[in-house]
Amino acid sequence: METLVYLDHAATSWPKPPEVAAAMMEALEHSGANAGRGNHSLAIGTGRVLVRARCELAELFGISNAQDIAFTHNTTMGLNMAIKGTLRAGDHVISTMTEHNSVRRPLEYLRRTMGIKIDYLQVDEEGQISLTALKQLFRPSTKMVICNHSSNLLGSILPVSEIGMIAKAHNAVYLVDAAQSAGVLDINVREMNIDLLAFPGHKGLLGPQGTGGIYISPELELEPLMHGGTGSQSESSEQPDVRPDRYEAGTQNAVGIAGLLAGVRKIKSIGIAKIHHDEWLLTQQLMEGLSGISGLRMLGPKPGAPRSGIVSFTVEGQESAAIAHRLDREYNIAVRAGMHCTPLAHKAAATLESGAVRVSVGVSSTEHDIKRMLDAMEELYGGACSSR
Numbered sequence: 336m337e338t339l340v341y342l343d344h345a346a347t348s349w350p351k352p353p354e355v356a357a358a359m360m361e362a363l364e365h366s367g368a369n370a371g372r373g374n375h376s377l378a379i380g381t382g383r384v385l386v387r388a389r390c391e392l393a394e395l396f397g398i399s400n401a402q403d404i405a406f407t408h409n410t411t412m413g414l415n416m417a418i419k420g421t422l423r424a425g426d427h428v429i430s431t432m433t434e435h436n437s438v439r440r441p442l443e444y445l446r447r448t449m450g451i452k453i454d455y456l457q458v459d460e461e462g463q464i465s466l467t468a469l470k471q472l473f474r475p476s477t478k479m480v481i482c483n484h485s486s487n488l489l490g491s492i493l494p495v496s497e498i499g500m501i502a503k504a505h506n507a508v509y510l511v512d513a514a515q516s517a518g519v520l521d522i523n524v525r526e527m528n529i530d531l532l533a534f535p536g537h538k539g540l541l542g543p544q545g546t547g548g549i550y551i552s553p554e555l556e557l558e559p560l561m562h563g564g565t566g567s568q569s570e571s572s573e574q575p576d577v578r579p580d581r582y583e584a585g586t587q588n589a590v591g592i593a594g595l596l597a598g599v600r601k602i603k604s605i606g607i608a609k610i611h612h613d614e615w616l617l618t619q620q621l622m623e624g625l626s627g628i629s630g631l632r633m634l635g636p637k638p639g640a641p642r643s644g645i646v647s648f649t650v651e652g653q654e655s656a657a658i659a660h661r662l663d664r665e666y667n668i669a670v671r672a673g674m675h676c677t678p679l680a681h682k683a684a685a686t687l688e689s690g691a692v693r694v695s696v697g698v699s700s701t702e703h704d705i706k707r708m709l710d711a712m713e714e715l716y717g718g719a720c721s722s723r
């Protein structure tokens with residue numbers, strides 16, 4: 336069997352750069368104490384790693400004060416912190432049809448339990464929204480606007496800056512889900528008017544699973560999702576009001592964050608613009624090859640248009656899970672298939688019934704990987720569309 340081709344970077348990036356593994360090993364072996372919980376040198380050393388990681392992330396996202404970043408275990412946790420920490424009974428929220436379940440489920444939970452009102456902005460078949468339609472959805476009770484930067488099904492990129500200006504003009508809190516863009520697309524919270532940014536450490540930032548973070552604008556006060564020990568203001572029964580402690584109850588994933596720090600440094604050494612361009616070129620190579628297969632329908636933006644490193648497709652007469660299974664078992668190619676935790680985006684793309692095969696590239700992907708994928712698809716489905 337040929338070597339593994341990993342094309343599931345939208346789920347989590349893999350393999351992680353050797354620097355990430357080395358930083359985690361170093362943390363495990365030499366600075367494995369608990370930051371903020373002791374005055375001994377080892378604990379202080381761990382604390383320094385956390386500070387450095389916060390500062391590197393702040394620089395990456397145009398955040399003035401690194402203390403406005405709280406570490407989380409993943410994007411989902413940051414999104415829950417932002418949504419549940421902001422919305423109250425009677426509030427209205429505007430979101431989009433391309434949101435992941437980690438936005439939609441907390442929103443629907445608050446609709447059931449608190450009676451918040453939600454509008455999901457329509458997207459066209461390429462995953463784009465109308466800014467005019469967005470403006471029409473605002474009500475006096477609109478508290479929040481929530482959107483992803485890039486759809487995890489369609490690969491479309493939303494105009495986060497323009498949406499930010501509109502949200503600001505309506506005094507709404509603006510939350511961006513950067514699960515598919517952190518480390519891949521430029522993000523500047525100041526320039527984009529972003530109040531809350533939830534991001535994963537384990538995807539484009541090349542850190543390990545169990546890492547992520549949230550930026551909370553200094554002008555906002557979120558109700559904490561978690562309460563507990565922080566190593567600060569221990570005499571008080573209240574959650575501390577200082578940042579980041581207010582939003583970081585319990586022991587931090589210091590080993591993971593050491594890996595995340597190395598991942599962010601790696602990203603910066605390559606450059607976001609280069610990463611995005613290289614990934615875009617690979618998606619174009621992939622789309623051109625896939626377009627030759629009859630019965631295959633690609634979702635999201637058309638060839639040549641901006642997109643992130645995601646290309647999803649269906650093949651007429653074929654189960655998406657069966658396609659992924661054959662790619663895996665017969666060709667050692669890892670892609671994701673089925674439903675992608677975003678039912679409204681599937682609805683917009685008319686793939687609610689069929690699901691879709693999602694191919695996603697990352698920093699380590701190569702033209703050879705795409706060629707292997709295309710050769711496999713050609714062998715499997717290159718003939719008549721529904722005859723096999």
Ligand SMILES: Cc1ncc(COP(=O)(O)O)c(C=O)c1O
Pocket residue numbers: 345346409410411412434435437483485486487512514515534535547
């Ligand atoms: C757009 C989007 N939002 C949120 C998430 C959840 O991310 P995490 O697994 O880091 O919680 C994902 C995961 O793939 C995603 O693609």
